[in-house]
Amino acid sequence: MTSNKEIHETCFMKEKCLKYETCPMVLVQNLLSGKRKILILWYLNYETLRFNELRKKLPDVTQKMLTQQLRSLEADGLIYRNIYPVTPPKVEYGLTELGRKIIPILEMMHGFGADYLEKAELSSPVQEK
Template structure:
């Protein structure tokens, strides 16, 4: 496997392992304990920070902020700040984020089918 640095994947890996790169790229975007659930929660509508925090009751404020920033930096979600007092911030999926929804939906279905079955 290749090294992932702050600038992404090594060019050689991208060129020589094109099929594996696609999986690694997607996994890198979704890496993080809460990202799958954040995306699932945003799939149908815009949400405010406090709504996401209320939905994910066990996440710390720092962790949620970090996960949201990473998703925004990867172009998966959009952060929209409204010029109000106090400021209103809403998060929504970008077109790139919406393209991930079939993966999230498959994960949901897999979990429903196999999640509670004994091994």
């Protein structure tokens, strides 16, 4: 069993982490916390997609919400938006270099989450939103 101390030493805690407003972890959480943002990044990690292609993959997201999330991800520099000046419009979304760098975090979250679910199945059901 690992001691708190051991873990503590691998932890690169800094002053700014202790203030919620300047904490880099909290920032990342904010980057990812819009509804379906994780899934959008996950899909775009496979291939660039057009607006309606994404929409088909996320059938429970309204057009408005998808636009909102995409705009937010773009503003945060995680995805790019490429407009082809044609009619009807063609708009292509993909991960930026920065966006690709956040994928390993999602993978790690996936690893923990999958473990967690396995254990949860053995005991009580997990609260989901």
